[in-house]
Amino acid sequence: MTDESGAELWKAHQSAFDRVRAVAVTVSEPKSADWIAEQAHVAGNTARDHLQRLVEMNVLRTATGGTATRYEPDPLYTRMQALRDLLDNRTRDDLLELRGDLQEQVEEWQTEYDADSPSGLRKRAAHADTAEATREMRRTANDWDIIAYRLQLVEDAIEHYSDYAGSTPAPA
Amino acid sequence: MFAFDGGYDSGQASHTVLLELRGTIERHPAVQHASGEPPGQFIRVVATLDPAILGSNADEGTLTLRWYAGEAADADPEFALHYSESSGFDCGWHHEPNPHIDRRAHYQARLSADDEYEYEAVSFDSFQPVPLLWGILDRLETRLTER
Numbered sequence: 001m002t003d004e005s006g007a008e009l010w011k012a013h014q015s016a017f018d019r020v021r022a023v024a025v026t027v028s029e030p031k032s033a034d035w036i037a038e039q040a041h042v043a044g045n046t047a048r049d050h051l052q053r054l055v056e057m058n059v060l061r062t063a064t065g066g067t068a069t070r071y072e073p074d075p076l077y078t079r080m081q082a083l084r085d086l087l088d089n090r091t092r093d094d095l096l097e098l099r100g101d102l103q104e105q106v107e108e109w110q111t112e113y114d115a116d117s118p119s120g121l122r123k124r125a126a127h128a129d130t131a132e133a134t135r136e137m138r139r140t141a142n143d144w145d146i147i148a149y150r151l152q153l154v155e156d157a158i159e160h161y162s163d164y165a166g167s168t169p170a171p172a
Numbered sequence: 173m174f175a176f177d178g179g180y181d182s183g184q185a186s187h188t189v190l191l192e193l194r195g196t197i198e199r200h201p202a203v204q205h206a207s208g209e210p211p212g213q214f215i216r217v218v219a220t221l222d223p224a225i226l227g228s229n230a231d232e233g234t235l236t237l238r239w240y241a242g243e244a245a246d247a248d249p250e251f252a253l254h255y256s257e258s259s260g261f262d263c264g265w266h267h268e269p270n271p272h273i274d275r276r277a278h279y280q281a282r283l284s285a286d287d288e289y290e291y292e293a294v295s296f297d298s299f300q301p302v303p304l305l306w307g308i309l310d311r312l313e314t315r316l317t318e319r
Contacts, residue, residue, distance in 0.1 A: 149183030
């Protein structure tokens with residue numbers, strides 16, 4: 001089995017536009033249209049057209065510097081997508097409860113590993129007694145990084161709940 | 173991925189990937205439902221599958237996706253895309269340190285939870301999460317069909 005048949009499977013179920021978007025919004029560093037085209041299995045010109053549209057939609061932005069135009073996710077779009085997911089089917093009370101759960105999880109790790117941050121835990125992981133313990137601690141550190149980001153998102157969603165949810169105060 | 177202040181945030185980068193993986197995997201015909209788990213925490217994506225479409229006789233199957241984008245923007249990701257089914261069999265494609273095998277990129281499988289995993293080194297064409305996931309869905313179908 002080659003990954004070429006994986007590409008065919010992907011092409012059968014997601015459009016060229018969706019494939020370009022999926023690749024472009026998940027890059028960690030700005031990338032050229034040709035690079036994105038190769039990853040998304042589309043022609044260079046097709047990628048350029050779709051990327052241009054995604055820039056106009058504020059999903060992507062172009063990076064300054066360098067010779068060829070490079071694309072990166074628009075941080076506002078990334079933030080909005082994450083907030084949208086968080087706000088779906090959640091009331092402000094749900095968010096307050098979630099904040100409590102996430103804080104509790106972080107405190108649990110802090111106590112269990114005697115570390116105050118994911119990077120602190122990674123340092124401890126390097127000196128763990130067994131390879132298995134190292135692996136477990138590194139995985140937890142990775143989860144912790146994600147939880148820390150979620151916590152920051154939840155704080156944002158709680159603070160701006162009425163703006164983001166579009167709820168208006170009940171009439172007097 | 174870029175945090176609001178322009179710096180790299182590994183939590184944000186990882187979570188953005190997980191959101192995309194949840195969206196794209198639902199396009200696969202074998203996938204009935206995908207969600208961020210545990211609810212609210214969203215540190216992994218769990219997809220419920222119809223194993224028959226992937227060539228397995230099992231009644232139920234799930235695919236669990238873990239993704240960590242790396243401590244720096246130019247670091248390779250760590251991930252585990254792991255399938256398990258009601259027959260007891262589970263297998264997965266991982267890219268992370270594992271004491272049982274030298275290679276970060278490996279496939280591991282066992283017939284039941286009582287068995288030891290068997291490992292084999294593998295390679296990935298791309299570390300781009302979405303194309304990588306489709307490549308692995310394709311490899312999974314091959315493994316289950318040829319079992």
